[in-house]
Amino acid sequence: MYIVIAGGGLFGRGLAEKLVAGRHDVVMVDQDRRVCEHIASKVGALAINGPATSIEILEEAGIRKAEVAVGALPGDADNLAFGVLARSFDVPRVLVRMTNPAYESAYELAGITRSLNMTEMFVRQLVLEIEQPAVRQVATFGRGKASIVVLRVPEKARVAGKTVREIANDADFPGECVIAGIFTGDPEEFIFPRGNADIRGGDRVFLAADSDNLRKAAQYFRRTK
Numbered sequence: 531m532y533i534v535i536a537g538g539g540l541f542g543r544g545l546a547e548k549l550v551a552g553r554h555d556v557v558m559v560d561q562d563r564r565v566c567e568h569i570a571s572k573v574g575a576l577a578i579n580g581p582a583t584s585i586e587i588l589e590e591a592g593i594r595k596a597e598v599a600v601g602a603l604p605g606d607a608d609n610l611a612f613g614v615l616a617r618s619f620d621v622p623r624v625l626v627r628m629t630n631p632a633y634e635s636a637y638e639l640a641g642i643t644r645s646l647n648m649t650e651m652f653v654r655q656l657v658l659e660i661e662q663p664a665v666r667q668v669a670t671f672g673r674g675k676a677s678i679v680v681l682r683v684p685e686k687a688r689v690a691g692k693t694v695r696e697i698a699n700d701a702d703f704p705g706e707c708v709i710a711g712i713f714t715g716d717p718e719e720f721i722f723p724r725g726n727a728d729i730r731g732g733d734r735v736f737l738a739a740d741s742d743n744l745r746k747a748a749q750y751f752r753r754t755k
Contacts, residue, residue: 531554531555531597531598532554532555532557532592532595532596532598533554533555533556533557533596533597533598533599533600534557534559534588534591534592534593534596534599534600534616534621535556535557535558535559535560535575535599535600535602535738536582536599536600536601536602536603536608536609536612536704537560537582537601537602537603537604537627538558538559538560538565538566538568538569538577538602539558539602539604539649540553540563541569541577541602541627541707542558542560542587543558543565543568543569543598545602546558546569546573546575547573547601549575550573550574550575553583553641554740555576555735556573556575556576557576557577557578557591557592557596558573558575558576558578559575559577559578559580559581559587559588559591559612560577560578560579561579561580561581561582562578562611564581565577565686566578567672574612576591578590578591579679580598581716582601582603582608582612583608583612583615585615588615588619593615593616593619593621594619594675594683594706596616596619596621596645597622597623598621598622598623598624598625599612599616599621599623599624600615600624600625600626601613601616601624601625602626602627603625603627604629605629605632606628606629606630606635609626609627610626610633610636610640610642611626612626613626613637613640613641613642614640615654617641617642623643623644624641624642624643624644625642625643625645625646626642626643626645626646627645627646628646633645640645640752642676645671646650647712648730649738654669664678665680665681665744665748666679666680666681670700675740675741676738676739676740676741677739677740677741677743677744678710678714678736678737678738679736679737679748680734680735680736680737681734681748681751681752682732682733682734682735682737683729683730683731683732683733683734683735683751684731684754685731686731686754686755687729687731687751687752687753687754687755688753688754689729689750689753690729690730690731691728691730692724692728692729693725693728693730694709694723694724694725694726694727694728694729694733695725695726697709697729698725702750703745703746703747703750704739704743704746704750706740706743707737707738707739707740707743707744707746707747708721708737708738708739709735709736709737710722710736710737710738711733711735711736712727712733712736713733713735714730714733714734714736729751735751737751
């Protein structure tokens with residue numbers, strides 16, 4: 531996949547590293563020559579030195595053949611301008627990092643495929659890490675409003691031995707939380723739990739919900755006898 535990323539900061543650089551490792555063709559555009567030199571020598575992506583809001587620079591980066599364009603610039607105004615230009619070149623998917631939610635409607639009007647509120651997503655993940663260090667976030671949805679997390683059930687957890695149906699019907703378990711999967715057994719196997727599946731101490735349980743309900747569910751699963 532041919533991908534153009536605007537902005538070689540920590541977010542853009544980290545994204546480029548992951549995509550290059552996944553064998554995608556990545557072109558980074560950044561105004562800082564030193565950043566471009568680092569991207570080219572250390573990350574292995576093609577780096578174009580110049581403003582990502584310049585049509586000439588974007589054409590040099592191969593925007594006409596890009597399948598995905600990502601705006602990772604520091605400011606929303608620049609990301610919006612980049613997104614509009616990318617859409618003008620008919621890039622099928624345009625994603626941007628949104629730092630100010632006030633720009634969300636502007637991104638939508640511009641036809642941006644997805645705007646990600648990285649600040650909100652980071653804060654939610656950080657709160658989860660602080661309050662529930664045994665819980666690991668796997669994926670986020672709805673601009674970070676909902677997540678899938680995995681946690682290991684303590685050996686002496688109160689919930690051990692209960693079925694998924696019993697847990698779902700327990701008044702102490704948040705009704706808006708879904709038990710999406712279980713790693714169980716020795717050797718471990720992944721199962722999509724039905725109502726009669728039981729939870730055992732040591733199992734790893736996948737939960738899907740918003741941050742508040744995930745916090746409650748994590749506390750529920752980690753209560754011990």
